[in-house]
Amino acid sequence: MIEMKNGDYLFAQGHTACAGCGMAITVRHVLEAAGEDTIVVNATGCLEIVSSAYPKSAWEVPYIHCLFENAASVATGVVHSLRAQGNDHTKVIVLGGDGSSYDIGFGALSGMLERNEDVLYICYDNEAYMNTGNQRSGATPFGAWTTTSPVGEAHKGKEQWKKPLIDIVAAHDIPYAATSSIAYPMDVQAKVKKALSKKGSKVLIVYAPCVPGWGIASDKTIEVARLVVETGLWKMLEIEHGKRKVTMKPSQFKPVSEYIATQRRRFKHLTPEMTEHIQKLVDKSWEKEEKLAECFKE
């Protein structure tokens, strides 16, 4: 069990995130694992808005926000500056949503990984631009309704599959790339700690449901974040210098329809055929995962 010290969080009480916000839970656990000797670099998004309204701040660690698409580059500068000034211990962690990570800041992220900067980049993935009112992102799943992938006669929700960010970041041959889900806080903390034990670029993508965006009850965040793993829609992975490992695999997958049924706001228009299509693609991706596992067998 993790003992959370009530009233002593590095991401302090008083931030204005929604009740049950997956992002806020993510940040709390990330900082719990990282400790005080940490600098947070934050991309524009919900996290910045709920935590840093001047003159207030929810941050008990040094915090910098600059723009939407440059968190990886700002973090690069921070870590270089620290090392140039003789500080070889303070950890630099980026916290960005899927908008800044999958889309607008993708180039900067790739640049940071190619240079193997000593930074842990954490993406809290809530699968759309939630801060600005639920517009589609590269992380939005197939079929999902968003305000820029609406449902009409001709087009029904997002027509593309989710961008495989974990595979793309891992392809940079970085020391550590991993995924987790906020339903498993011990897994998140363990992966943050493992990542921080390595020098060079690390990426952790945490599945973090958005209560208003997904239309779920505020006490359902964890349940939904668990179902996404149990249905096989979200894989729990660790990829170290290309070596891939599934860190948690349900003994028996639940049907994806169970997960889809939890979010009527995003998926109520899905036809049985669309759900079937999603199920097929998920099954296929796990078949591929089996083959990959063969490649990495010791």
Add this chain to the structure above:
Amino acid sequence: MVVKKTTEGSTAAAEAVCACDPDVVACYPITPSSHVAEHLADLYAEGKLRDYIPVEQEFSSLSAIIGASAAGGRAFTATSSQGLALMHEPVFAAAGMRLPVVMVIGNRSLSAPLSIWNDWQDSISARDSGWIQLYCEQNQEVVDTVPQAFKIAEETMIPVMVCMDGFFLTHAVEPLEIPEKNEVNQFLPKLEMKEKLDASNPISMGEYALPTHYQDFRKDLFDDMMKSADVIKRVAAEYAKIVGREYGDGWLEQYKCEDAEHVLISMGSVVGNIKEAIDKLREKGEKYGVIRIKMYRPFPKEAMRKALEGKKTAGVFEKAIDMGAAGPVYEDVAESLLDAENAPKLSSFIGGMAGRDIKFEDIESMFAKIKDGNKHVEWL
């Protein structure tokens, strides 16, 4: 020890940056400032420069030095044209966050049409961002302005652009005096930021502001920008004492203006041509002079008004255009004459765009035209 080297403007600028011992340099090459980026990389390879980040685009070079500066380090980048345009967001952010970074601009035109040649449309487009902008006439001045830029930035907590004309300066080879680290040390103390990212004293930077606060941040920056003019003048005088070279008073440089009846006002390397033309035209008895704006932002309004006192006519020559209005520098000069009694008739000339030559005849014709007075947006 001062080293005199026959070298290119870009290389010399890079050497001057190195002499300021920055903690972090981040660069992305772009013509015509690529050689600044390249030579800084050379200096890093030789172990003379402590850090160099070869980033993947200009948005990231400025973003990286924003991060480096926020963490308390002295930080530098260089760019031109499209690179500066790509940086537009972090340009505003660096100023708004009050980070004392320095950037050399190898001035170049903006697309479209694509051109690699010199004018000032790039840095003038960044005019309203809250950066101090210093325009140099010659490469020795660039070398001498770089250490001043760090000192000004670190004292005022306002970022500084040192602007040098692409090719005319960046690629010109000449003998230059380049300072060593130990020499600059005495002038430029080690950077000690009062507020920085430090785990032993956590602060939050770059927060968002509601309507109750946002405008106050802008007003503070405006007020401090106005106040920075005095710092710029003082630092220019201080450095002039050390190296024995001065470029006007750090704001304006006046050439043969004392008895001049008609003056041109301009910036950058073209002023060298104008000075030479004036020498020739004075032989014919023409009382001409030139005022060079070194400090474009903040704009030395009072000093400009004073410099123009008693002149019959004046004309602004600039390599930029405020589309749909007039020459941007002309607009500033005109504004500074609003309260002037007997203000000279003021003309506006636009030319030299994307490296188009400004010849002796052009300068002679501008002087001839300003005598008639009030030419608005005359294209050369």
